[in-house]
Amino acid sequence: MAHGSGGTQMSSLIRDVFTSAYGNELLLTGDDAAVLEITALQEPGARLAFSTDSYVVTPHFFAGGDIGRLAVCGTVNDLATSGAQPLYLSLGFILEEGFELDSLRRITASIAAAAQEAGVRIVTGDTKVVERGKGDGIYINSSGVGLIAPGVALSGRSCLPGDTILLSGTLGDHGITIVSAREGLRFEAPVESDAAPLGELVQAVLAAAPRTRCFRDPTRGGLASTLNELAQQSHTCMLVDEDAVPVQDAVRGACDLLGYDLYHLANEGKMVAIVPPEQAEDALAALRHNRYGEEAAIIGTVTAADEQGLLHSPELPRTQELPRTAVARALVRTALGTLRIMDVLTGEQLPRIC
Amino acid sequence: MAHGSGGTQMSSLIRDVFTSAYGNELLLTGDDAAVLEITALQEPGARLAFSTDSYVVTPHFFAGGDIGRLAVCGTVNDLATSGAQPLYLSLGFILEEGFELDSLRRITASIAAAAQEAGVRIVTGDTKVVERGKGDGIYINSSGVGLIAPGVALSGRSCLPGDTILLSGTLGDHGITIVSAREGLRFEAPVESDAAPLGELVQAVLAAAPRTRCFRDPTRGGLASTLNELAQQSHTCMLVDEDAVPVQDAVRGACDLLGYDLYHLANEGKMVAIVPPEQAEDALAALRHNRYGEEAAIIGTVTAADEQGLLHSPELPRTQELPRTAVARALVRTALGTLRIMDVLTGEQLPRIC
Numbered sequence: 126m127a128h129g130s131g132g133t134q135m136s137s138l139i140r141d142v143f144t145s146a147y148g149n150e151l152l153l154t155g156d157d158a159a160v161l162e163i164t165a166l167q168e169p170g171a172r173l174a175f176s177t178d179s180y181v182v183t184p185h186f187f188a189g190g191d192i193g194r195l196a197v198c199g200t201v202n203d204l205a206t207s208g209a210q211p212l213y214l215s216l217g218f219i220l221e222e223g224f225e226l227d228s229l230r231r232i233t234a235s236i237a238a239a240a241q242e243a244g245v246r247i248v249t250g251d252t253k254v255v256e257r258g259k260g261d262g263i264y265i266n267s268s269g270v271g272l273i274a275p276g277v278a279l280s281g282r283s284c285l286p287g288d289t290i291l292l293s294g295t296l297g298d299h300g301i302t303i304v305s306a307r308e309g310l311r312f313e314a315p316v317e318s319d320a321a322p323l324g325e326l327v328q329a330v331l332a333a334a335p336r337t338r339c340f341r342d343p344t345r346g347g348l349a350s351t352l353n354e355l356a357q358q359s360h361t362c363m364l365v366d367e368d369a370v371p372v373q374d375a376v377r378g379a380c381d382l383l384g385y386d387l388y389h390l391a392n393e394g395k396m397v398a399i400v401p402p403e404q405a406e407d408a409l410a411a412l413r414h415n416r417y418g419e420e421a422a423i424i425g426t427v428t429a430a431d432e433q434g435l436l437h438s439p440e441l442p443r444t445q446e447l448p449r450t451a452v453a454r455a456l457v458r459t460a461l462g463t464l465r466i467m468d469v470l471t472g473e474q475l476p477r478i479c
Numbered sequence: 480m481a482h483g484s485g486g487t488q489m490s491s492l493i494r495d496v497f498t499s500a501y502g503n504e505l506l507l508t509g510d511d512a513a514v515l516e517i518t519a520l521q522e523p524g525a526r527l528a529f530s531t532d533s534y535v536v537t538p539h540f541f542a543g544g545d546i547g548r549l550a551v552c553g554t555v556n557d558l559a560t561s562g563a564q565p566l567y568l569s570l571g572f573i574l575e576e577g578f579e580l581d582s583l584r585r586i587t588a589s590i591a592a593a594a595q596e597a598g599v600r601i602v603t604g605d606t607k608v609v610e611r612g613k614g615d616g617i618y619i620n621s622s623g624v625g626l627i628a629p630g631v632a633l634s635g636r637s638c639l640p641g642d643t644i645l646l647s648g649t650l651g652d653h654g655i656t657i658v659s660a661r662e663g664l665r666f667e668a669p670v671e672s673d674a675a676p677l678g679e680l681v682q683a684v685l686a687a688a689p690r691t692r693c694f695r696d697p698t699r700g701g702l703a704s705t706l707n708e709l710a711q712q713s714h715t716c717m718l719v720d721e722d723a724v725p726v727q728d729a730v731r732g733a734c735d736l737l738g739y740d741l742y743h744l745a746n747e748g749k750m751v752a753i754v755p756p757e758q759a760e761d762a763l764a765a766l767r768h769n770r771y772g773e774e775a776a777i778i779g780t781v782t783a784a785d786e787q788g789l790l791h792s793p794e795l796p797r798t799q800e801l802p803r804t805a806v807a808r809a810l811v812r813t814a815l816g817t818l819r820i821m822d823v824l825t826g827e828q829l830p831r832i833c
Contacts, residue, residue, distance in 0.1 A: 126827045126830045127825070127826045127827040129699075129827075129830065129831075130699060130700065130824055130826070130827040130828060130829075130830065131698065131699025131700025131701075131704050131745075131824060132700050132704060132743075132823055132824030132825050132826070132827075132828075133823050133824070133825045134825065134826070135699075135700075136823075154634065154636075155635060155708065155711075155712055156560065156561060156633075156634055156635060156693075157530060157557040157560045157561065157695065157696070158528040158529060158530035158557050158558050158560060158561040158563065158625070159528070159529045159530065160526050160527075160528055160561055160627060161526060161527040161528070161529055162526050162527075163520070163526075163527060166517070166520040166521070166527070167520070167521050167522075167523060168521075169521060172514050172515060172516045172517075173514075173515040173516075173517055173520070173527070173624065174512040174513070174514055174515070175512060175513045175515055175567060175569060175602060175603055175624055176511060176512035176513065176569070176603050177569035177570070177571045177603055177604065177605050177620065177622055178571065178605045179571040179572070179573050179605055179607045179620060180607075181573060181607045181609050203511040203512050204512050206510065206511045206512060207510060207511065207512040207514055209512065213529060215529060215530070215531035215622050216531070217531045217532065217533040217571075217620045217622070218533070219533050219535060219573070219618055248529060249529055249530050249531055250531065251531050251532045251533055253533045253534075253535045253618075253831070254830070255535050255615060255618075255831060256830070256831075258612060259614065259615040260613065260614065260615075261609060261613040261614075264573055264607075264609075264618070266531065266533060266571045266605075266620035266622070268531055268569050268571075268620075268622035270527070270529055270624060271512070273514060279510075280508065280510055281508075281509060281510060282508075339510075341511065342511070344485070345483075345484060345485025345489075346484065346485025346486050346489075347485075350485050350486065354509065357509075358509055389486075391485075469486055469487050469490075470484055470485060470486030470487070471481070471486050471487045471488065472481045472484070472486070472488070473480045473481040473483075473484040473486075474484060474486075475484075476480045476483065476484065476608070476610070477483075477607070477609060477610075
């Protein structure tokens with residue numbers, strides 16, 4: 126508890142663990158706020174992106190990552206969705222009394238590595254300690270700021286019927302990794318979390334396809350939440366081709382076995398991009414050229430919605446009558462050509478996935 | 480738990496509780512990052528301040544405030560210490576399963592009121608839910624960005640021997656309020672938390688005393704931590720006149736009764752300012768003219784330190800020999816003219832004070 130009191134033990138914790146892992150001249154000033162000189166913001170039309178996320182994932186360590194890597198990648202990716210180049214992060218730790226310093230050191234080392242990979246700097250932070258039984262080892266908040274270049278104006282509201290839906294890689298890896306870690310499951314081909322910082326990937330797509338409408342990272346709630354939100358924001362429908370969605374065999378197998386809906390599973394290193402059709406191939410090439418997008422694919426199309434938000438596109442096969450009471454904002458075309466609704470998750474599927 | 484899953488229940492929680500309390504057009508875009516156009520940053524020399532704090536205070540509600548008001552004021556004040564005008568906040572909630580929606584509504588209403596009082600907007604947020612027994616009702620992280628005007632360059636490293644130490648009001652009110660709430664104590668004159676947003680107060684001092692060296696808000700660890708940190712950053716000593724420190728009688732009485740050191744008590748609406756002597760009176764007048772600084776006072780002087788960081792000022796009364804082994808960075812001159820060391824808090828005094 127003394128490590129959270131603002132006194133000498135807290136100072137030594139900060140010095141020995143946090144600044145030794147990811148110290149830099151901005152963090153080390155010792156002032157209460159970081160002072161950031163972002164000269165690119167002087168350019169007319171440049172804007173600031175600002176985002177926040179708290180991480181409560183359990184277990185803290187899993188194949189392909191840990192809570193520290195998530196805390197960096199998640200917030201970097203939220204910034205990246207706005208078209209921003211992520212620049213600076215803050216970190217707020219809530220530690221439970223008794224949490225092992227060795228685990229904390231592993232996590233801060235992972236944070237340092239992920240920050241370097243993402244090209245961002247940790248510039249300000251905070252540590253609180255709560256009593257045993259009032260936390261779960263460690264919770265981390267990370268907030269971040271990034272730079273949006275003049276002319277970049279992305280929003281989920283900009284999707285138009287006819288636009289192409291791209292996905293940067295395989296779906297469900299993070300979700301199934303966490304399930305396996307919790308349940309002690311093993312697969313023949315091991316599944317790892319996809320946690321990755323996608324700032325560079327987004328910049329590459331924007332350079333290749335400057336008319337990109339928006340990006341989204343399908344984390345909690347999965348692709349289903351992402352596409353339904355985009356449809357709602359832009360008053361369109363999202364139509365996904367089931368066969369076109371990249372999935373690892375082990376993930377598909379785990380979904381079948383355990384009854385998870387692939388489209389509800391969380392991802393931590395994937396990006397959805399909505400791009401006008403004439404730039405879709407360029408965007409796809411840019412994705413595939415990036416180290417985090419090698420398995421990218423075009424997975425569907427934005428279509429028109431009627432006033433009730435229902436699918437409205439005459440050329441679509443209507444082999445299956447859709448329930449007129451439901452608001453069908455996202456749909457999947459199965460291998461058989463039938464349509465089914467890509468429901469938003471209701472209730473809880475996998476709590477504390479990130 | 481479903482409220483944290485990223486699905487429909489989470490959407491309705493966000494809509495019904497958060498955006499209904501403090502929604503604005505930036506928060507309501509529904510995108511993952513807020514896009515901020517801060518045209519004043521186009522001016523050469525303007526800089527961005529960025530800060531973060533997590534709030535784990537218990538109880539959640541207390542005289543003069545609650546965890547929501549703290550979450551706004553604390554981060555606003557951290558930004559203000561850099562000389563910044565606080566502009567935008569993010570909020571990250573970690574809710575424990577079963578936390579009452581009514582309490583959450585009271586807290587978000589308090590956040591909205593405090594944000595209005597502070598002149599800041601909540602522009603981005605995140606909500607996580609953890610299982611019963613893995614939290615304590617509610618934890619809040621707030622991060623913030625603010626604008627530092629060209630020419631403002633404050634740092635704890637700038638304090639010089641001869642500078643004046645100012646305090647914006649009475650010490651210890653927040654700390655004693657929390658103790659009383661926990662222990663069920665009552666005082667004749669009720670004590671309330673001083674939680675207040677001090678962005679305007681800082682701007683007023685800067686306008687009146689532009690050569691101000693730095694500001695600090697003495698929160699966790701109290702005035703003792705603040706002055707010892709400043710002394711360490713600037714290689715000086717801090718000498719405080721005990722008689723000059725504003726304290727409410729009830730707070731002084733509670734300290735005597737309960738054995739708390741006034742200088743270790745947390746404050747949530749007070750500012751320390753270090754100002755060159757020729758601008759000290761102007762700074763004091765500006766503080767007293769502000770609604771949050773009416774009881775401001777000059778409480779001491781920055782003095783020279785020798786190489787060991789010990790007090791080194793020939794004109795000081797040396798009626799008490801200081802222990803040469805200790806590093807005496809902050810000292811108190813008592814009413815009797817003797818000196819005693821203002822120790823940094825070691826161990827824990829009042830856990831989860833903010």
